[in-house]
Amino acid sequence: MAAHNLSPAASVDVLEKQPVLGGCLSSYHMDQYTIERYYHHCFPTDAALFSLLEKLGIRDRLEWRSGTTGYYVHGSLYPLTTPREILAYPHLSLLDKVRLAILTLGARKKDIQTLDSITAEDFVVNRYGRNLYESFFEPLLASKFGEMRSTVSAAWLVSRIAIRSHRGVSGEHLGYLKGGFEQLIGALEQSCTAAGCTIHRNEPLTELRKNGEKWVVNGRPYDRVLSTIPPSEVERISGLTMPSIPYQGAACMTLGLEREVTEGIYWVNMKDPAPYGAVVAHTSFVPRDRYGESIIYLGSYFSGKPSAHLEERMLNDFSRRFGAAEADIHWHRLAVDRFAGPIYVAGYQSLIPEYEKNGLYMAGMFSRPNYPERSMEGSIRAGTEAATLLKNGLGS
Ligand SMILES: Cc1cc2nc3c(=O)[nH]c(=O)nc-3n(C[C@H](O)[C@H](O)[C@H](O)COP(=O)(O)OP(=O)(O)OC[C@H]3O[C@@H](n4cnc5c(N)ncnc54)[C@H](O)[C@@H]3O)c2cc1C
Structure with missing residues (x-):
């Protein structure tokens, strides 16, 4: 995304350690179709994604579908999409269902900033009761964060509930690209290369250091560097001190x-x-x-x-x-x-790095638009915002 924004203005090289592009959004190429390596859908609020699809001429491939949900408990599968199904679910008391409804309905109005410093566990236990936490939210947090579950912030939990509350009786409104999100990766690659960008597949970053005014990356000199990989990896490779994002x-x-x-x-x-x-x-x-x-x-x-x-x-x-x-x-x-x-631990906001520090630009899953949940939308916005900042500084 950053390369897409920079290529028309500058001469850009992209380094990708894998043989395929797309990172977490890359796909398997089967004989008859492509399928994402990790399940993906988009949300009705993904405005930057929709405008990118428009610019790339593939917005007509976006389709809206219903995503239903369920819970697998004590060897049985319980549908939990419609109010009737939720009422019939036997593993939560009526009182806890009411509490769950209050939490869900209020999620979009909650102030995410103030919830950043509280853990999800404390937030649910103190306001909605331990039983709702242990019987409903803890297994969800455990499946997503494992042993780290009790460190996760209430901001993550509440925004996750809010983003997933665009639903009708038949399910959640979720978007998909006909033909898969590989269409997006392919269109981005095409637009970058058409604008003169060179993509180096199978080339991991192994060297990043300053030499006078230039950066040296894998033996080549560059005026500017924008990294989209985890800050801890940049620190390991370059020796530069980076924020410790778990x-x-x-x-x-x-x-x-x-x-x-x-x-x-x-x-x-x-x-x-x-x-x-x-x-x-x-x-x-x-x-x-x-x-x-x-x-x-x-x-x-x-x-x-x-x-x-x-x-x-x-x-x-x-x-x-x-x-x-x-x-x-x-x-x-x-x-x-x-x-x-x-891992969106309590207090995560204070860890988020700026787009530029000591001349190095950084944008990725760890950037502000990906708080409090990383997404395609967040990385599209982060890549665009960091590239704009870099472009503005190109003359200097
Ligand atoms: C299981 C799962 C499900 C998801 N579901 C959704 C969803 O439904 N909807 C949604 O919006 N988002 C979803 N996401 C998130 C979405 O995939 C990511 O937010 C998005 O792909 C992040 O993109 P990114 O480019 O910032 O990071 P990444 O995808 O991690 O890209 C980083 C790239 O850097 C490369 N790299 C790493 N180290 C080096 C190195 N040393 N040298 C060179 N290259 C390197 C990697 O190979 C990779 O290509 C999901 C993610 C996962 C893991």
């Missing part, structure tokens, strides 16, 4: 299946312990006939390293729990990214 990794298995297994529900949160925290049934969201098979994601997050034998454990657990026989599974792949998102 990150978590994601491990996500994608499976091509003979049949649906989530009773038509798009997003199933696992309350029962499992090697994955959510089952995301892509083809309960986007029509199955586009793929000729069902597509399921098993999503998990980790701190440090993924747990041992994760692929095998995920596959075995999924097959047993959802009754998928060997013949039902056409293929499966595991994607692992150590830096899949910041």
Whole structure:
């Protein structure tokens, strides 16, 4: 995104350590279709994304669909989309359901700034009761942040609830790009290269240092550098002192299946312990006939390293729990990214770096527009804002 904004004005090189572009938004290229390595959808509030799609001439591919949700508890799958389904859910008392409704309805009006310094656990326990926290929110936080769950800020939780409250009775209004978000990555690549930008795939950043007025990057001199990788990685490679943003990794298995297994529900949160925290049934969201098979994601997050034998454990657990026989599974792949998102600990706002420090520009998942939840929208805005600042300083 930064390169897209800079290429017309400057001579730009992009360094990408992977053979493919897109980072967390990259896709698998199957014979008949492409599919994101990690489940993706967009939200009705993603204005910068929509205007980018417009500029790239692919806005007509944006489609709106309904995303239904459910909870997997004590071996059973409970749909939790409509008010009737929520009322029928047996693992929460009526009082807790009322409290949950109050929290959900009020989420969009809450002041995110003041919630940054409180943990989600304290916020829910103190205002809505321990039972609602333990029986509803803690398993969700655990599946997303694991052992770090009690450090996560109330700002993250509340904004997450707010962003996910654009819903009708049939589900949440979620957007998708016909043909996949690979269309966006491809169109961005095309527009960058057409504007003269050079993209170096398979080239990790290994050297970053100042030499007089210039920066030296992997042996080449540059006037300006804009980094989009985790600040801790920049520090490791360059020795420059960077803000310590805590990150978590994601491990996500994608499976091509003979049949649906989530009773038509798009997003199933696992309350029962499992090697994955959510089952995301892509083809309960986007029509199955586009793929000729069902597509399921098993999503998990980790701190440090993924747990041992994760692929095998995920596959075995999924097959047993959802009754998928060997013949039902056409293929499966595991994607692992150590830096899949910041952990939004209480007080996170004070860690967010400026776009420029000591002549180095930085924009990414850790930037302000990605607070308090990282997204395509946040990184589009961060890349654009940092590039604008860099462009303004080019004459100096
Ligand atoms: C499981 C999951 C689900 C998600 N779902 C959604 C969703 O539904 N909707 C949504 O809006 N967002 C979603 N996101 C977030 C979205 O994918 C990210 O916010 C967005 O892709 C961030 O983009 P980025 O470019 O800032 O960072 P990244 O995607 O992390 O890109 C960083 C790039 O830098 C490269 N790199 C790293 N180190 C080096 C190095 N040393 N040298 C050179 N290159 C390097 C990486 O390979 C990568 O290409 C999801 C993310 C995950 C992990």
